[in-house]
Amino acid sequence: MTDMTGKRVLVTGATAGIGLETARALAGQGAHVVIVGRNAEKTKAVAEELRAGGRQVDFLLADLSLMAEVRRVAAESLARWDRFDVLVNNAGAIEVRSTCAAR
Numbered sequence: 431m432t433d434m435t436g437k438r439v440l441v442t443g444a445t446a447g448i449g450l451e452t453a454r455a456l457a458g459q460g461a462h463v464v465i466v467g468r469n470a471e472k473t474k475a476v477a478e479e480l481r482a483g484g485r486q487v488d489f490l491l492a493d494l495s496l497m498a499e500v501r502r503v504a505a506e507s508l509a510r511w512d513r514f515d516v517l518v519n520n521a522g523a524i525e526v527r528s529t530c531a532a533r
Contacts, residue, residue, distance in 0.1 A: 434461035440507065440514045442466040442494055443521035445476050452518050453480060453487075462486040464511070466503060466521065468493045494521040 439456050443449035444465035457463045457480045465480070465487065467473030473489050480487040490506060492499040507514070 432459050434459040436460075437515040438462045438464065438511060438513060439516040439518065440464045440466065441518040441520060444518075445469065445472045449518070449520035450476060452520065456516075456518075457485040457487055460485075461516075462488075464488045464490065464507070464514075466490045466492055466494065 434456055437460075439461045441449055441453045441456065441463060444453040444463075445467040449465075453463050453465050453476070463480060463486070465473065465477060467476065467489065468491070470491055473491055477487050477489040488510075490503050492503045494500055494503070
């Protein structure tokens, strides 16, 4: 297991799936993990879970499919923390377009 003590990590899309498992692993390795999620209730619950055992976890709320939210989170992060050692950019948006005309 890697020792991430003293490292600060930002994980987007951290409330489910790969992002959640990544945040869990990094917190378990001693990193200060900052998670980003869209849903306030779910993001707060994940942060509380990850804080178990004295782990250092913070969270930011944002819908990163919106560029204004990306900019806001970047500005808020810079205001709150002096650095990030690792960025796990797990959030993504999928746009589905139909090429078939309605009949």
